[in-house]
Amino acid sequence: MTVIINQETIKEHIIHRYENLLLDDVSIDTDSDNIKGSFSLKIEKDDPLGRQIFSKNINPDTKILTPQLCMESLALASIVCSGKLKEGQMAIFAGISNFKKLKHLPFSENIIGEVEKQGSKGAFLKYRGTLKDNSGNILAFGDMMAYFTSTSMSNDNEEPKKIEAFPIPTEKTPINKTDYPKPSQMVVLDHVLNCEETQILGDYTYPTTHPFTKGHFPENPIMMGIMQWISVEDLALQYAKTNKITGEKTLKGNAVLFKHNYTLVAEVKQFECSISIGVDSILDQCDVIQTRKIVFRNMVRPGETILILLKDITIT
Known part of the structure; x- marks a missing residue:
C-alpha cells in the first residue's frame, strides 16, 4: 500500500x-x-x-x-x-x-x-x-x-573537535556577490583571506537577516548544512579567478570549515567541481558535481562567522 x-x-x-x-x-x-x-x-x-x-x-x-x-x-x-x-x-x-x-x-x-x-x-x-x-x-x-x-540541542556541553593548522590570513579581500549567477543570499562567502598554490582561505558570516533563519528552524535558527557545502564551490570559483584560470575546468580538493576558536564546523572530503570562466554562452560559475564525504560537526547560528579552507587543490 x-x-x-x-x-x-x-x-x-x-x-x-x-x-x-x-x-x-x-x-x-x-x-x-x-x-x-x-x-x-x-x-x-x-x-x-x-x-x-x-x-x-x-x-x-x-x-x-x-x-x-x-x-x-x-x-x-x-x-x-x-x-x-x-x-x-x-x-x-x-x-x-x-x-x-x-x-x-x-x-x-x-x-x-x-x-x-x-x-x-x-x-x-x-x-x-x-x-x-x-x-x-x-x-x-x-x-x-x-x-x-x-530541538533544544546545542553544542555547549560537548567537547568540539578542533582544526590543527590553517594558513595565516594575509589579506581580507571582499568578494563581489553580483559576480555569481544566483541570488546574493546564496553566495556563502564574504572575503578571501589567503590564496596560495594549492589552497585558499575565505570567510562568511551567517546574517541574522538571512531568509533561511525563519524556516531552518522556526524559533531555533541554524545554518543549513548544504549552505556550508555551497561555500566550497563559491570559494573554488574565487580560487580559479585569482589564478586567472579560464575555460571549462575540473577542480578537485578537500575542505574544512571552522570557527575563529578553531572549532570544526564541517569536513568535506574529495570534492570535485566543474568550473566555467570566460566560456561563450555560459556565465562564470562553479558547480559541485561529486563529493565522497561530508561530516557536519558543529552548528552555526546567525551572526557567527566561519572560515572556509580549500586545500590539496588540483585543476585539470
Missing part, C-alpha cells in the same frame, strides 16, 4: 518551513519491510514558498537548481518516510557520502526523488536517494545520514 501525503501533512513530520520546505508531496511504501518512498518537487519563478532562491543561471535565459538541493530534498523525504517527529524533536543532517551529479537539476520542471533506508545506529539513520527528471533520467544520487535529537 502507498500512502501519499501533501505538503500540509509533511509539516507534521519535519519542522522545516518556508523556503526550506523542499517537498511538494511524499509517497510512502507501507508494504515494504524497509523504510522507502518517493516524492515530487517543482520550483518555479513565483514559487509560493520563495524556493526559487535555490536557482541559478547557466546563462541569462536558462535557470537550473543548485546541485546541493538534491541532497537536502532527499534527506527531508527520508525523514518524512521515517514517521512523524515527536514533540520537541527535530532531525538534522549529520553527513553526506557518495554524492554525484550527472545532469543539471531543471527549473520549472517536476523532479522525482526516491529514498530508502540503508541502516541505523542509535539516533542515526542512513538513507540512499536518487533524483530523476520526468523522463526517468537520473540527475543525481547519494547517501545521507540523519540524526534525531531535541
Whole structure:
C-alpha cells in the first residue's frame, strides 16, 4: 500500500518551513519491510514558498537548481518516510557520502526523488536517494545520514573537535556577490583571506537577516548544512579567478570549515567541481558535481562567522 501525503501533512513530520520546505508531496511504501518512498518537487519563478532562491543561471535565459538541493530534498523525504517527529524533536543532517551529479537539476520542471533506508545506529539513520527528471533520467544520487535529537540541542556541553593548522590570513579581500549567477543570499562567502598554490582561505558570516533563519528552524535558527557545502564551490570559483584560470575546468580538493576558536564546523572530503570562466554562452560559475564525504560537526547560528579552507587543490 502507498500512502501519499501533501505538503500540509509533511509539516507534521519535519519542522522545516518556508523556503526550506523542499517537498511538494511524499509517497510512502507501507508494504515494504524497509523504510522507502518517493516524492515530487517543482520550483518555479513565483514559487509560493520563495524556493526559487535555490536557482541559478547557466546563462541569462536558462535557470537550473543548485546541485546541493538534491541532497537536502532527499534527506527531508527520508525523514518524512521515517514517521512523524515527536514533540520537541527535530532531525538534522549529520553527513553526506557518495554524492554525484550527472545532469543539471531543471527549473520549472517536476523532479522525482526516491529514498530508502540503508541502516541505523542509535539516533542515526542512513538513507540512499536518487533524483530523476520526468523522463526517468537520473540527475543525481547519494547517501545521507540523519540524526534525531531535541530541538533544544546545542553544542555547549560537548567537547568540539578542533582544526590543527590553517594558513595565516594575509589579506581580507571582499568578494563581489553580483559576480555569481544566483541570488546574493546564496553566495556563502564574504572575503578571501589567503590564496596560495594549492589552497585558499575565505570567510562568511551567517546574517541574522538571512531568509533561511525563519524556516531552518522556526524559533531555533541554524545554518543549513548544504549552505556550508555551497561555500566550497563559491570559494573554488574565487580560487580559479585569482589564478586567472579560464575555460571549462575540473577542480578537485578537500575542505574544512571552522570557527575563529578553531572549532570544526564541517569536513568535506574529495570534492570535485566543474568550473566555467570566460566560456561563450555560459556565465562564470562553479558547480559541485561529486563529493565522497561530508561530516557536519558543529552548528552555526546567525551572526557567527566561519572560515572556509580549500586545500590539496588540483585543476585539470
